[in-house]
Amino acid sequence: MQGHYLKFIMQEKEHHQGLPLYEWLLREARKLGLPGGSAFRAIAGFGHSGVLHDAAFIELAGEEPVEVVFALSDADKTRLLDYLRHTKLQLFYVSIPAEFDRLGGE
Template identity: 35%
Template structure:
């Protein structure tokens, strides 16, 4: 199947509707029928604003997070539309891919 690999970048302390933004994205993707998503936690990084983010004992809520999803073009459009309709500003990357399973079982 042809589609897209989309990765959203955020931090643990960003929330929408009272839940972490990364969790909100995963829940919306599931409700839209996307087959799966993975949440990755990073050790450290910096954002477009130059601010340093890290996982440390003093500031665990600033941990960098990535939500990675392989999805069809239609699923991608629906998910990005949902994020935009909620007026969320989230950095993402989107690459064309081929995806599927290695066997029927």
């Protein structure tokens, strides 16, 4: 199947509607009926501010980058991004054309 690898990057400490933002994003994607998604905590990173966020620095606890990733059809990608645009959240994302499928079980 042809589609998109869609990745959102945020800080672990970011919240929306009382939940960590990465958890909220996964829940909303599930409500939209998307086929799946995963969240990954990075060990270090920096963004547009240039500030390095590193799990080794105790004073920066909770500021590590988190990636939320999806492999989506064009229609699912459009549906998710349209939904998120209506929330007015400021989210950084990367969309890369991808080929994906399942192996086995045939």
